[in-house]
Amino acid sequence: MTAYVTHLESAIDGTHLEAGTIQTMHNDRPLWVRYDLDAVRDNMTKEMVQQRPATIWRYRELLPPENDASIVSLGEGMSPILQLTRLGQHLGLSDFWVKDESQLPTGTFKSRGLCMAVTMAHEFGIERVAIPTAGNAGGAMAAYAARAGMEAYVFMPADTPAINQYECAMAGAHVYLVNGLINDCGAFVKAGQADMGWFDVSTLKEPYRIEGKKTMGLELAEQFNWELPDVILYPTGGGTGLIGMWKAFNELREMGWLNSENMPRMVVCQSEGCAPMVRAFEQGERFADFFENAATIASGLRVPAAVGDFMIMDTVRESGGTAVAVEEARIREWMALAASLEGVSVGPEAATCVGAAEQLVADGWIKPDERVVFYNCGASQKYPHVMATELPLLEKGQAIDWSQFGR
């Protein structure tokens, strides 16, 4: 098929750029991918979508590749939407849901964005990609690069969780640990660009990761029969998903696919250990200052400076949303709460959404009967150092006083 992309558009000043060729940023700020939505509406129906396989590619006409042959897929999407009755009750919410992104390739929602970035790189004939990453993005990039037969380079802070390091190496990426932070890793990617000729797939430094993350919003709309929830709680690091979902909702609205005018209030959830977006929101700023001494066990939220800060702030404000920083010390508690009440493997990033829900219900900002959805962006299983706990040890054949057992 042919893509319905018309052009790319600078998010900072609206300048149009040509699609169909390699683009990165404009004035050091991200680009939007724009579509001929009238043509999409004429050529794609809800019935068509519903009959296609349950992957992100069911929304093909709203996605950027020109040729189907470019698609690099590991079977990503669609992730389940699960009602959380018990956890909702605990929080004082009667209509509480999770979209469980742990059930994707490499166990996190990073697969959506990197699937699209690698697909488009593949379409443009790129054979070598690089990324600075402090968490799951590296594993997702390495996997999709391997699937495409591309060479991959990953630069990670030396204290990146071990599983993230190893999954990149297993997928054949060239992995370098850096005694520093993610911006120091970014410096290596920049420094090597001329000699190595690699394409940088950092968050929002190319236009297509947003389009991949957008599918979280498309799936949500379809799963709720084209009616959007009242509130979306989103664990926000670089914010690509928040931005991408808002874009998806607006595209669907423009296409007339939504059954209700109701648009969700978008909520940025961060840990107090790294809350640049919350601070900017509270100060009424559109651009966020660098967050010094960023420290949180939710490694995906350890993003002290986001190149899409203004896009995040615009989304939150346009939607009538808010931004919440939760207590770092309670992250593990919220993970355990979600897992023990509902069986969902909520990672530390998404645990901040549970904390934010608690706070926003208490404040009256969320009403008890509103439909609220949060995103579980990655499987807790990738964070053994966060889950670690001491367990009782029995000797084999040991006599047990069973009356000591149980709750």
Added chain:
Amino acid sequence: MTAYVTHLESAIDGTHLEAGTIQTMHNDRPLWVRYDLDAVRDNMTKEMVQQRPATIWRYRELLPPENDASIVSLGEGMSPILQLTRLGQHLGLSDFWVKDESQLPTGTFKSRGLCMAVTMAHEFGIERVAIPTAGNAGGAMAAYAARAGMEAYVFMPADTPAINQYECAMAGAHVYLVNGLINDCGAFVKAGQADMGWFDVSTLKEPYRIEGKKTMGLELAEQFNWELPDVILYPTGGGTGLIGMWKAFNELREMGWLNSENMPRMVVCQSEGCAPMVRAFEQGERFADFFENAATIASGLRVPAAVGDFMIMDTVRESGGTAVAVEEARIREWMALAASLEGVSVGPEAATCVGAAEQLVADGWIKPDERVVFYNCGASQKYPHVMATELPLLEKGQAIDWSQFGR
């Protein structure tokens, strides 16, 4: 809806037992669930199935719960089927595929079986479940028990991978480590049964885990447009999936849903470190001796005695299959091969299938153009101790000789 289950049937002697009530084993051997397949055929069509959500529940009429309200779900299935062109080429196969079970709740195919066991326990009003486990089954049981609001007890060898221990604890299960093997854990489950009144959901000790695993076969058939592949390579510990798939294929055949008479040759894949089924197959036995000193990094294959041994052997022989033990020392190499050539996070258990393919192609037992599928039963990310590797460390701002980089 109403279930189409007619009765349970002893796998060892054909005795009929009543469905609709709690059952465990008969003469210490497993039970089959039997359906009125004529009635299923009259009430379920392929078109109906294809329009239902992409979970294992799309095959509702071939599954055991009497009431939909009993269903305990975390959005399990359907897992993607991915063609592996590059890995196939490396192995000398032109039509090679993986069914990627890593994209399920808790990251492994154990979710299928435990989803069904917990669903049926829930239907029968059971409020407390227990399991001995040396790997991923514990995490899956704990998650589904939490989702059902049941109390869960898990007994694991003290050397069970840390992630498996922690995921159970996070999901609120009472976890006990045992200084011994899985049979020592089983002894605790048995010893506590009278006092604790828990229901034992061990592999094949209740009838429904097979029905959950059966869905791997149903999905495969549907994904290949109701034509089965020539060969299925299956990483075999307790063997529930192998048995369950063969049952699924026979049910589909009896219903007339298969477009071809071709039934796959089922291949047991084990590590030489624990290969009781391979040994029994080679000796022409139907029952397998206990495998002494079982040791393999593929923790899910560390099953020295399987209660369903004769069902595994019957399946392999009926299907014209075989059984292969691969080199323990090469497991990590096969994981890396699959991950680096295809981006699939193949766990150590499934890596034995890559080794088996290599061997069976070399032997001429598999022809180069046959359609061959293997099952990736769990995400490599749950095995950091197997993936562990040393990586180069850079100091920030360090000058790099880029000509040293690359392959």
